[in-house]
Amino acid sequence: MKNPSFVLQKQDEVTYEDRPIPSLTNSPHDVLIQPKWTGICGSDVHYWTHGRIGHFIVEAPMVLGHESAGVVKAVGSSVKSLKVGDRVAMEPGIPCRRCVRCKEGKYNLCPDMKFAATPPYDGTLAGYYQLPEDLAYKLPEGMSLEEGALIEPTAVAVHITRAAGVKHGDSVVVFGAGPVGLLCCAVAKAYGASTIVTVDVNKERMEFARKYAATHTFSSERVSAEENAERLRRECGLPNGADVVVDASGAEPCVQMGIQVLRVGGTYIQGGMGKPDITFPIVAMCTKELNVKGSFRYGPGDYQTAVELVASKRISVKELVTKKVKFAEAEQAFEDVKNGRGIKILIEGPDVSE
Known part of the structure; x- marks a missing residue:
């Protein structure tokens, strides 16, 4: 598989499948990231077990996952703040940047938000994921990718x-x-x-x-x-x-x-x-x-503040990790979260070199 992905086909049915690798050809401000660790959120489990959250309904296969950190593998021609090899926390919602809510500084309320693993948009439990550079936050030295995955919550x-x-x-x-x-x-x-x-x-x-x-x-x-x-x-x-x-x-x-x-x-x-x-x-x-x-998700400055709080050790997130599993064990990990086993389970990979 070139881009192995953990896909919710419909309620109660998940599969592993190969997806096309995203292209930066028409996205000069985007970066291509290889997710290394992904946390399981209650919303991911809810889509799996119920097929919907409110008016967000799973009507087509959707890659799960949105709490991720990874390594930059390619950068668009206009990217200035990141380079290949940088380790980043991935903010998983892409706002339109043009509507009234975005322009007044409340982009989390954007009606055209493209949020990972919220129908119809694919999530981050895949070999590769594409994001605008300003939504990929470089992790300071000494901060692990596992900690980076916990920046989202x-x-x-x-x-x-x-x-x-x-x-x-x-x-x-x-x-x-x-x-x-x-x-x-x-x-x-x-x-x-x-x-x-x-x-x-x-x-x-x-x-x-x-x-x-x-x-x-x-x-x-x-x-x-x-x-x-x-x-x-x-x-x-x-x-x-x-x-x-x-x-x-x-x-x-x-x-x-x-x-x-x-x-x-x-x-x-x-x-x-x-x-x-x-x-x-x-x-x-x-x-x-x-x-x-x-309160809904996060807005301007929240992700960067979270990175700084963890990096400065003013808060610690390592203790929240109950278990770490391989990509092939993702379905069992979702079952564990569904049954309330532990606090936060992290999924590694996938390793696209295998």
Whole structure:
């Protein structure tokens, strides 16, 4: 195979197949990258098991993967910032750069975004992948390609933390101890948060969170959101409530509890996606005059900030890697993620020289 690719044919069916190697002939500002490590995201698994996420529907075979880092193998004639052999983190969404949202600095909201492994666009689990040079971020010396693959979820956490305006001394409660939730804790800590509470039902992940970046952990009970919020404030030393709440779970009880646990005038960020419609505590939101925001992917500066946070060791991502597997084991790795085994699994390759 010249360009071996891991392809979702349709719901519940994946195959390995050879795809054409992308050409830079008509793309002078693009680079051709050989992905070396790719992390598995929940959205990849969701497309595999459900065939869709909202209005994004898998209607034709699609290469999976979007959390990748690799090595530059060729550069377009107008490329100035990169050269063959450079190791790069790959930002997987290509905006149009011309619409109102792009021009106002919110390119993550571009209606014509071409995002890897989001139908109908192919992802990065392939021998070669093409990107504009400004979406390939050179990794500093001493930073591994495995760490580079984790820049994508780190950039999501950076975007969330920036949207929340987390600052020195803030108290932050994060619902969900998956990769993004854990990274939100790490970024909040790097930004100076003094109290960081992780809320989850998985005891192993909460134990990990406490060792990783959280100062407190909390497990909710089958009582009302108000009662759980009151107990969290009491047990975690937040008598007036938290300054910031991040929901990285998408679970309705977490959303409801998150609004209740905030202080007056606090900030709530929705980072996780769940059911399309939920029951929402609108009275508490209004009477506490909360700042309530959604957060989607990442925007200008988030990827570079993520690279710098990891390179400077202000946050560490190595601990999140539970397992590393070969390209030929990709399907089993997806099965492991589906069944909640581990935090982050990385897929190596493919090795196009074989």
